[in-house]
Amino acid sequence: MARNRQPAPTPLNEVALIGRLTQQRTIVVEALIQANGFVSAQALHGQLAADSSPVGLSTVYRTLTALADAGRADLVRDASGERLFRYRPGPDHRHYLICTECGLSRPVDSGPVEDWADNIAQASGFANVRHTVELAGVCPDCGRRHAAAEPL
Numbered sequence: 001m002a003r004n005r006q007p008a009p010t011p012l013n014e015v016a017l018i019g020r021l022t023q024q025r026t027i028v029v030e031a032l033i034q035a036n037g038f039v040s041a042q043a044l045h046g047q048l049a050a051d052s053s054p055v056g057l058s059t060v061y062r063t064l065t066a067l068a069d070a071g072r073a074d075l076v077r078d079a080s081g082e083r084l085f086r087y088r089p090g091p092d093h094r095h096y097l098i099c100t101e102c103g104l105s106r107p108v109d110s111g112p113v114e115d116w117a118d119n120i121a122q123a124s125g126f127a128n129v130r131h132t133v134e135l136a137g138v139c140p141d142c143g144r145r146h147a148a149a150e151p152l
């Protein structure tokens with residue numbers, strides 16, 4: 001399926017956004033951008049080690065968390081409660097529908113959620129109101145696989 005090409009993200013800008021510029025942080029940000037989907041700190045850490053650019057797990061975790069805090073990564077939890085991160089190319093955050101079986105993630109239309117959150121923020125007088133909305137389920141492919149594996 002053809003995808004709209006985003007302008008190439010610039011990891012150095014992203015790293016500058018979250019504070020001190022270090023080589024290790026740059027490596028983590030680049031790896032997250034390349035992951036092109038939701039990944040856990042553990043998985044990214046393992047991938048970096050396999051690529052012989054070892055970065056400590058705590059550095060990976062701190063960098064991902066800082067990116068999420070800076071609004072440049074989306075954060076969800078998988079079925080076991082592990083946090084998964086995904087690079088967010090634009091300033092607008094997005095919501096995703098995630099398959100709990102294979103990790104497939106796709107952006108979903110969240111207009112009503114944004115309107116609702118904006119209204120609450122305005123009505124309450126709260127500043128910097130943020131929200132987290134997670135949608136998880138079983139994707140069509142995994143659903144079919146299950147159906148095929150089921151004994152009749």
Ligand SMILES: [Zn+2]
Pocket residue numbers: 099100101102103104138139140141142143
């Ligand atoms: Zn799936």
Ligand SMILES: [Zn+2]
Pocket residue numbers: 093094095110113114131133
């Ligand atoms: Zn939202």
